Amino acid sequence: MRDANDTPADGTSAEPKTSNFLRAIIERDLAQGTCASIRTRFPPEPNGYLHIGHAKSICLNFGLARDYGGVCHMRFDDTNPEKEEKEYVESILDAVQWLGFGWQAHGQSHLYYASDYFDFMYRAAETLVERGHAYVDEQTPEEMRASRGDFVTPGKDSPFRSRTPEQNLARLREMRDGVHADGAMVLRAKIDMASPNINLRDPALYRIRRATHHNTGDRWCIYPMYTFAHPIEDALEKITHSICTLEFEDQRPFYDWLLERLIEAGMLQAPAPRQHEFARLNLTYVITSKRKLAQLVSEGHVGGWDDPRMPTIVGLRRRGYTPEALQLFAERIGVTKADSWIDYSTLDTALRDDLEHKAHRGMAVLDPVRLVLTNWDEVMGAGHLEPCTLPALPHPPEGQPAPPARQFLMGREVWIEREDFEEVAPKGYRRLFPGNKVRLKGGYVVDCTGCEKDADGRITRVLASLVPDTKSGTPGADSVKVKAAITWVGVADGVAAEVRLYDRLFTDPHPDAGGKDFKASLNPHSQRTVTAYVEPSLAQAAPDAKFQFERFGYFVADRIDHRPGHPVFNKTTALKDGWK
Ligand code: ATP
Ligand code: MG
Numbered sequence: 001m002r003d004a005n006d007t008p009a010d011g012t013s014a015e016p017k018t019s020n021f022l023r024a025i026i027e028r029d030l031a032q033g034t035c036a037s038i039r040t041r042f043p044p045e046p047n048g049y050l051h052i053g054h055a056k057s058i059c060l061n062f063g064l065a066r067d068y069g070g071v072c073h074m075r076f077d078d079t080n081p082e083k084e085e086k087e088y089v090e091s092i093l094d095a096v097q098w099l100g101f102g103w104q105a106h107g108q109s110h111l112y113y114a115s116d117y118f119d120f121m122y123r124a125a126e127t128l129v130e131r132g133h134a135y136v137d138e139q140t141p142e143e144m145r146a147s148r149g150d151f152v153t154p155g156k157d158s159p160f161r162s163r164t165p166e167q168n169l170a171r172l173r174e175m176r177d178g179v180h181a182d183g184a185m186v187l188r189a190k191i192d193m194a195s196p197n198i199n200l201r202d203p204a205l206y207r208i209r210r211a212t213h214h215n216t217g218d219r220w221c222i223y224p225m226y227t228f229a230h231p232i233e234d235a236l237e238k239i240t241h242s243i244c245t246l247e248f249e250d251q252r253p254f255y256d257w258l259l260e261r262l263i264e265a266g267m268l269q270a271p272a273p274r275q276h277e278f279a280r281l282n283l284t285y286v287i288t289s290k291r292k293l294a295q296l297v298s299e300g301h302v303g304g305w306d307d308p309r310m311p312t313i314v315g316l317r318r319r320g321y322t323p324e325a326l327q328l329f330a331e332r333i334g335v336t337k338a339d340s341w342i343d344y345s346t347l348d349t350a351l352r353d354d355l356e357h358k359a360h361r362g363m364a365v366l367d368p369v370r371l372v373l374t375n376w377d378e379v380m381g382a383g384h385l386e387p388c389t390l391p392a393l394p395h396p397p398e399g400q401p402a403p404p405a406r407q408f409l410m411g412r413e414v415w416i417e418r419e420d421f422e423e424v425a426p427k428g429y430r431r432l433f434p435g436n437k438v439r440l441k442g443g444y445v446v447d448c449t450g451c452e453k454d455a456d457g458r459i460t461r462v463l464a465s466l467v468p469d470t471k472s473g474t475p476g477a478d479s480v481k482v483k484a485a486i487t488w489v490g491v492a493d494g495v496a497a498e499v500r501l502y503d504r505l506f507t508d509p510h511p512d513a514g515g516k517d518f519k520a521s522l523n524p525h526s527q528r529t530v531t532a533y534v535e536p537s538l539a540q541a542a543p544d545a546k547f548q549f550e551r552f553g554y555f556v557a558d559r560i561d562h563r564p565g566h567p568v569f570n571k572t573t574a575l576k577d578g579w580k
Contacts (some may be wrong), residue, residue: 017067020335020362022060022276026068026241032316035240035270038070042096043077043114044528046088046214048290049305049312050095052326052347053281059330060278061243064151075112075235079229081211089214091305095313114233115215121224121232122176125187125206129168129263134205135161136171138185148201155193155201156472175208178221182208191226191257191490199250200257231255234273235262241530242273245280246339252277278335284344284509286311287518301522302505306560308570309505309526319502320546320556320572325351341510348573349494355546357555360392360403362538363487364549364569366499366530368415370491371432373446375465376412385492388472390442392537406537410443413491415533420486421462423451430483432462439485441550445470485548495539497567499532499555532569539567551575 017023029035040061044054065072074096076089092110096103102256103110137160145549149155170208172187174180187206195201205228210221224232231254242255252275259272274483281288288311296302296310305312308319316326329350333342380386386447389405396402416432425433432438432448439445454460470480508521538547541557549555553574562568 039240041073043075045077047083052311053288056281071105073110079116081213135168137188230374235268239273242275246277249277279339284343285504325354339460344467345577357397359548362547364534365415365489366532367418369418371416371462373466385411388442408535409490411492414488440488441485489533494533499572501528
């Protein structure tokens with residue numbers, strides 16, 4: 001875990017940064033002196049665990065601040081008392097730090113809670129009322145909905161719209177003091193019930209809700225609406241570029257209206273922050289909605305928020321994705337103003353590119369069958385174990401020394417993949433079949449002689465003889481030509497391991513598009529566990545260590561369940577993109 005006090009990591013700066021419309025806006029604003037330096041923010045609501053979509057927003061907001069020497073605020077948008085919990089606050093802070101970012105800048109902490117501004121927000125509400133820009137509406141929710149109109153019909157004024165500021169102020173104070181029941185009335189902005197933008201038809205600013213808040217307890221029985229609270233939070237924190245997803249585009253006129261009114265009233269200082277919208281991340285075979293992800297957890301479709309099949313940051317982390325891979329992914333997908341779907345393979349490619357020169361190699365046999373070298377005792381001596389080695393990293397990153405080589409033992413019996421032997425070889429098959437020679441990777445060449453089967457005809461042992469003087473790396477080892485080298489693990493030093501193999505969680509590339517029932521496309525075969533044998537270097541891995549299992553792909557030692565004596569690995573992704 002990185003320290004929160006670190007300056008933000010510079011992540012994937014090795015790849016050139018591609019420009020985008022937000023960078024263009026920022027560069028223009030800095031050049032024109034609209035702002036002296038930039039200030040962005042990442043403002044999650046603490047009502048669930050963060051997902052890959054949030055990772056995009058984190059990399060974007062913290063990344064822009066880093067690249068332009070500005071500051072990114074970590075802010076909890078905790079204005080809704082009902083669904084918010086401390087557990088989520090902790091997990092969000094953890095996720096941001098794990099991704100490689102921090103809220104410490106220029107020796108100062110920039111961690112904020114919107115609920116700390118409740119007093120200011122309330123004063124702002126009174127100011128709007130006093131200046132004739134807001135009123136208390138006592139219509140029922142149904143009446144309000146009916147009088148709002150729609151895209152073709154203008155709305156109708158509420159009968160309560162013409163009350164005087166004094167009457168409204170008295171009412172607002174009664175709301176605050178708990179005189180009225182939940183839902184009995186709301187405070188609304190007084191803008192224009194005929195506006196073509198429905199968001200400007202007197203939007204609600206405050207509602208009565210008796211609920212205990214995780215930060216302010218029972219101090220308030222009225223809570224600000226998100227659309228009222230958010231611009232104020234941005235302005236109080238002197239955010240310069242308030243970056244949000246496209247669905248807030250229609251809210252921008254209200255954002256600007258509210259801040260203009262409060263600047264006019266002397267409650268806030270100009271210049272006001274500006275809102276800019278970008279397209280949210282949609283990833284194929286994935287859902288990115290906290291509410292729907294919460295449903296998968298609560299209904300037991302997955303093992304928890306950190307199930308390795310979940311697109312949550314904790315899930316991706318447990319699956320073996322690295323912060324660097326997620327940053328690289330975010331950089332490559334860029335930001336645009338048009339909604340689109342990103343192919344899941346983009347994420348896996350970023351992971352492979354990150355791990356290719358970092359993840360140590362190792363051999364594991366996932367579907368084991370014994371290979372017996374029948375002449376071993378004769379050639380090598382009874383009970384002899386031959387030490388073998390292979391590099392942990394065949395191509396270490398430039399300028400870095402190679403790590404120590406892996407050590408493992410070859411003996412009379414080794415584990416091989418069941419699919420690496422065929423009694424009758426299909427055309428083009430180059431691995432073990434009677435009469436064919438292959439190399440055991442990093443060990444000797446063996447000459448296949450046959451197999452043994454049980455009563456059901458299932459192969460129990462594959463038989464071969466060792467070809468002397470062919471050990472990898474010894475003089476003359478290549479004198480015997482083979483067409484294949486197969487992976488293996490010694491029976492003497494191989495360790496049994498639990499290996500969890502994953503497939504996509506949904507079978508539909510767009511599981512919840514167009515209001516579809518995402519649970520209808522849950523993949524019943526998204527998880528499979530096998531007992532494998534792994535070489536000693538893998539068995540000794542620290543939790544969370546990433547490996548490339550030769551020929552199979554990238555795996556991670558499970559953060560939670562892996563321990564000495566009980567290795568557990570999760571498959572992160574294959575070596576190549578196998579999804580069709
Ligand atoms: P959800 O619908 O999953 O609850 P949200 O937008 O309501 O998501 P917030 O906690 O309000 O969740 O989000 C915090 C920030 O993350 C916001 O600025 C939001 O725009 C951004 N964000 C959320 N989902 C995505 C996504 N899929 N792609 C990009 N940014 C996202
Ligand atoms: Mg939200």
